[in-house]
Amino acid sequence: MRVPPKYTQMAAITLLGGATLLTLAVLVFIIAFVLEKGLPGVTWTFLSAEPQDMGRAGGIFPIIVGTLLLPLLALVIALPLGVGSAVYLCEYTRETRLTRVIRFGTDCLAGIPSIIFGLFGLVFFVGILHLGWSLLSGGLTLAIMILPTIIRTSEEALRAVPYAYREVSCSMGATRWETVRRVVLPNALPGIVTGVMLGLGRCISETAAVIFTAGTVAAMPTSAFDSVRTMAVHFYLLAREGISNEKAYGTAAVLILAVLLVNLAAYWMMHAFIRRRAR
Amino acid sequence: MRISGDKIAKYVFLAIACSAIASLLLIALFILLEGLPFILRYGPWKFLSTSDWRPHEGAFGIAPMIISSLWITAGAMLIGAPLGVAGAVFLSEFVPKSVMCIIKPTIELLAGIPSVVYGFIGVMVLAPLIRTNLGGPGLSLLAAAVILGIMVLPTIISISVDAIGAVPNAFREGALALGATRWQAVRMVVLKAARSGIIASIILAMGRAVGETMAVIMVAGNTIRTPHSALEPVRTLTANIAIEMSAATGMHRQALFATGVVLFVVIMILNSLAMAAMRRKGGR
Known part of the structure; x- marks a missing residue:
């Protein structure tokens, strides 16, 4: 039936x-x-004190500083590269074999797991370039990791700028570069910032690649060649070694709040950007 | 003069645009450089198919790790794919647009939860549940598969929703006009049209599951052996690299990089498959 x-x-x-x-x-x-x-x-002391006894007591202040510095460095490196790539792809060329290769490379890079980035950073930045387990090694590795995210969101942001803006600018005698710098980039800025936020979120939650390249030293870094520990790494060490569940939960709560806030900011900005474009 | 300045800008941007592909090549080069000589010296077949991993005695067989990685990925897909695709279909076809506009970003927001947190939840909640209800040590292949299945949900839902959204409305209207119910229209027309995008989302999720490291280290138990049941503790390729790397030197270190080569090749194959599936969608 x-x-x-x-x-x-x-x-x-x-x-x-x-x-x-x-x-x-x-x-x-x-x-x-x-x-x-x-x-x-999560109390004020927890946020502002140094960790003691491997993290069994005390707080996570140097770890918060590490969590701020490492992604910041990664962004400083990845942002010009990512936005520059997007500018080339959108403003300076048509679809050619070269752009297809660039896009293919970007997509492949986006799919590579973080442990592979970690291995690469360990060999290349830590080993061959002699940067050691440091802020710099970690920042460079994370920069490569978030490059595809920044390229893609910047490209979308640039493409969302109406074509007429460019035509008007060029018809007034501006060169392509002047058009990009004065007209296209300022209009695409909110979209680019969205990409920055998404990249930042990925850096904050990353663990494997960070342990291999930035090390795990839980002290205030004094230079770019010092090792740092991020919240994700700190949480992992506390939880896995069974050092302190209470401190692990506390770190996890701060970590999750940070990631959610950053991602929320990204979506909010993207929405504002799309709505403004739609008008 | 101005024109030449513009030319310079163009070439500067071209050079920058090659940074992604250059990074990819550098990564491939250095992973291969560290790992491939070992594989060739040790024998690729012996490396991949024997199950003795005793680094201090010079035995490097990664078969148990490969099998564990495969089972965990398969299990994760068994949980993640039906749930994810069902969620995507429900959200894009049976829910008002306004609700979908809230739920989809929420799910994508959850994609940002760090993998260590998923792993921790696995240890604190899932493993004890498995231990008391099903037996075994709790930290097991099953626990890892469930956690990874949950972790890939945002990827599958997000990309599948986009694929289903790209199906022209005329397809649905045509089916409904022929007297189909909404579900019949979805099953017979919309899903067929969105098929390649949905498949791409599942393949990408597979790539994520194979490559996931920290969550797996925390919940899989990490014993090196070929699993005979889902309740046994296992160690994956990624976990093996992350656990042993810090203490490894010489041959042992090279063997770990060789494991990285295997992982890299598997991921590149999966990525290429996903991209091919996406392109087929774009081509039509």
Whole structure:
């Protein structure tokens, strides 16, 4: 006997809706669980004190500093490269074999797992360039890791700038470079900042690549050649070595809040950007 | 003079634009340079197919790690793919646009949760659940597969929703006009049209699962052996590299880089497959 389509439709919707709810529930549970266990331990002393006894006591101040400095350095390196790549792809050339190769390379780079970036950073920056386990090695490695994200979002931002803007600028006698610098880039800025935020989020949550290149020293760095420890790494060490669950939860709560805030800022900015463009 | 300045700018940007492909080549070069000589010296077949990993005695067989990586990835896909695709279909076809506009960014936001946090949840919540209900040590192949299955959900949902959204509305209207129910239209028309994008999302998720390191180290148990059941602790290729790298020297270190070469090749194959699937969608 054939089941009437009306009933199969009802069954299908129930099943699909159930799957969606389950997905959302699991993801929300993870965040709620970590915040509920960790937030009570997040006090002002926790945020502003040095860690003591390998992290069993004290706070995470130098680790917060490391978490700020390392992604910042990565962005300083990746931003000009990423935006420059996007400018070339959008403003200076048509689709050629070369742009296809560049796009292919960017897509491949985006899919490489972080452990491979870590291995590469370990051989090249730490070893061959003699930078050691340092802020600089870690920053360079993370810069390569987030380069594809920045290229892609910048490209989208540049393409969203109406073509007429460029035509007007060129018709007034501006060169291509003047047009890019004075007209296209300022208009694409919010979109580019979105890419920056997404890259920042990835850097903050990265662990494997950071351990291999920036090391794990939990002290205030005094130069770019000092090792640093980020919150993700600190959390990993505390949790895996079973040093202190309480401090691990606290670090995880700060880490999750930081990542969510950064990503939220990215989406908010992208939305504002799209809405302004739509008008 | 101005024209020549513009020319210079063009070449500067061209040089910058090659930075991504140059980085990719550098990475490939140095990983291969460190790992390939070892593979050739030790024998590729022996390296890939024997199951003795005793670095101090010069035995480097990574078969158990390859098998564990494959099983964990397969398990993760078994959990992540149906849930993710079902979620994508539901969100794009059966939910008002306004709701979807809230839920999709939320799910993408969750893609930003650090993998160490997923791993920690696996240790604190999932492993005890498995231990008390199913037996075994808890930290196991099953736990790793479930955690990775959850981790890849945002990837699958996000890309699949885009693929389904790219199907022209006329397709749906045509099916509905012929008397199909919404579900029939989705199943027979929309899913067929969005197929390559959905497949691409699953392949990309596979790449993420194969390459994931920290979460797996925390939940998989890390015993080197060929698994006979899903409840046994296992060690993956990525975990092996991350755990042993800090203490490794000489041959041992080269063997770990050789493991990295295997991983790199697998990921590049998966990426190429995903890109080919995406291009087919774009070509039509």
